[in-house]
Amino acid sequence: MKEKLYTIPLNDAMNADDECPFCYIERNVEQDILDYVLGSCASYMESDTRDATDKAGFCRMHYKKMYDYGNTLGNGWILKTHYKKLIAEMKEQFSHFTPGKTSLMDRLKGKPSEENPVSAWIGEKEKSCYICDYFKKEYARYLDTFFYLYKNDGAFREKLEKSKGFCLHHFRDVLNGADAKLSDSEKKDFFPLVFRLMEENMERVSADVDWLIEKFDYRNKDADWKTSKDAVQRGMQKLKGGYPADPPYKMNK
Structure with missing residues (x-):
């Protein structure tokens, strides 16, 4: 199939030989x-x-990444x-x-009262992040493209x-996507394939x-590391996604 502009990121991710193609895409996006x-x-x-970022704000993780990025101004x-928008809403x-x-009676029973409306407002703010929301839209398109390429x-x-x-984190999305986007006959081939991949690669x-643990035994100090030197970061990625060993992404000045 001739490569198209919207299929390039998926093919690049598959060619990267990563633990998870969607981790690779997530980092790039x-x-x-x-x-x-x-x-x-x-x-x-x-x-x-700015109107969009004022409205959505950012989550804790992305504030940290924004700080690490390095653009103070x-x-x-x-x-x-x-802050100005948030303070106005808070007032x-x-x-x-x-x-x-x-x-x-409710106090004696320990029955909780309805959530404080100010607390509920804060809760909604906690759920909102400009970068997370932007990525969710992009991610949905990449999942669609993944199944389009799989079928065609x-x-x-x-x-x-x-x-x-x-990774397990993105595998859940792949399984849910397969249920929604593949025909019954396609599912009969797809699920055994991805189950085999996950079992083999988790093992x-x-x-x-x-x-890696055995290498710390003095009896194995001269033994080959094989493919275990980066096992900790890959092991963490396989379970939860992301790249634990990545340095902060910095502004290209």
């Missing part, structure tokens, strides 16, 4: 978003981008207007707040068959971790 939000294009100075501008919440009433591109299926499978990573 996240770095692209950081470049867009804080990079030299200075999108943080554009009103439509850009982060400052993003925080400046986000509005406070102005309409009345403490909830809990009956004596023999070369891609061959790459999948020879791959290292997925492979587990064996690497086992040998």
Whole structure:
């Protein structure tokens, strides 16, 4: 099948021989978003981008990555207007707040009262992140493309068959996607394939971790490391996704 613009990232991810192609894509997309939000294009100075970041905010993980990225002025501008919007909303919440009433019987029973509305507002803010939300939209398209290629591109299926499978985090999404996007006959081939891949590659990573531990035995100090030197970071990735050993992604100044 002739490669198209929207299939290139999936093929690149499969060619990378990574523990999980979707971890590879997630890292690339996240770095692209950081470049867009804080990079030299200075999108943080554009009103439509700032309106979106003011509204969504960022999660704790991405605030840390934004800080590590290194654009102090850009982060400052993003925080400046986000704070103003957040404080205005907070004052509005406070102005309409009345403490909830809990009956004596409920207190004696230890029955919780309804959630404090200000607490609920904070909870909604905690769920919102501009980068996470942006990635979710991109990720959904990549999952669609994955199944499109699986169904229509023999070369891609061959790459999948020879791959290292997925991390457990993204494997769940792949399974749910298969249920939604594959026909019954396609599922009969797909599920045994990915189950085999996951079993073989979880065993492979587990064996690497086992040998890494054995290498710390003085009797094995001269033995070959085999493929176990990076077993810890790959083992963590296989379970939860991501790249634990990656250095912070920095602004290209």
